[in-house]
Amino acid sequence: MKSTTRGTLAAVVTGVAAVVGAAGPAAAVGAVPVPVPLEGVSDSLNMEVPKAGLEVPLLTPGAPEAPRYVTGRLLPERALPQLPVTGALPGADLRTPVPHVLGDGFDHVGVGTPASDLHTLGPGLALDAPLTQPDPDNFGLPDLKLPQAGVVAPALRTVPGAALGAGPGL
Numbered sequence: 001m002k003s004t005t006r007g008t009l010a011a012v013v014t015g016v017a018a019v020v021g022a023a024g025p026a027a028a029v030g031a032v033p034v035p036v037p038l039e040g041v042s043d044s045l046n047m048e049v050p051k052a053g054l055e056v057p058l059l060t061p062g063a064p065e066a067p068r069y070v071t072g073r074l075l076p077e078r079a080l081p082q083l084p085v086t087g088a089l090p091g092a093d094l095r096t097p098v099p100h101v102l103g104d105g106f107d108h109v110g111v112g113t114p115a116s117d118l119h120t121l122g123p124g125l126a127l128d129a130p131l132t133q134p135d136p137d138n139f140g141l142p143d144l145k146l147p148q149a150g151v152v153a154p155a156l157r158t159v160p161g162a163a164l165g166a167g168p169g170l
Contacts, residue, residue: 030088031055031115048097055091055115062086073128080125082152089160091115098166106166113162124152 036052062084067076095110128148134140 030117031057031091050094050096052095053093055088057088057090057115057118059085059087072133074131074133075127075129077126078124078152079127082124082154083122085120085122087118088115089118089158105168107168108166110165111162112165113160116158116160119157121155123154126150126152 032055034054034056036054038049038051042049064081064083065078067078067081070077091112091114093110093112095108097107098109100107126149130145130147131142132145134142
């Protein structure tokens with residue numbers, strides 16, 4: 001193998017490794033954690049304050065499905081394809097002190113809603129022309145028919161969850 005070929009191969013492998021290394025962590029994260037800084041309020045008031053943390057989702061648009069041609073139609077099956085978008089629902093983690101409202105040993109209440117996966121499909125449009133395919137019995141001319149138009153409904157798929165807890169020093 002020539003030295004120029006080896007150098008080119010090494011450059012390609014290095015470039016691919018850099019792209020995979022940079023895209024790997026970003027592609028694995030569906031939500032970015034955002035802490036809410038309340039420690040200064042706690043120190044200045046000399047008391048325990050609520051703690052809050054949020055998760056902001058990252059939306060990723062996907063590639064739409066290619067139009068499919070069906071026999072008997074002049075236009076593709078879906079003239080305007082549905083656009084898939086994946087991401088996450090926002091999450092939150094809230095903890096607050098509650099001074100013995102629920103009895104002894106229950107001085108904190110916490111609510112946690114983790115960011116959950118979200119898969120959506122935007123609305124689509126299905127059309128068909130008011131003509132049929134060429135008819136050999138009619139000298140190759142198309143026949144007339146009623147035009148067709150339809151809206152493909154959007155879709156949303158997710159499984160949200162939440163947890164409520166009470167106890168000492170959550």
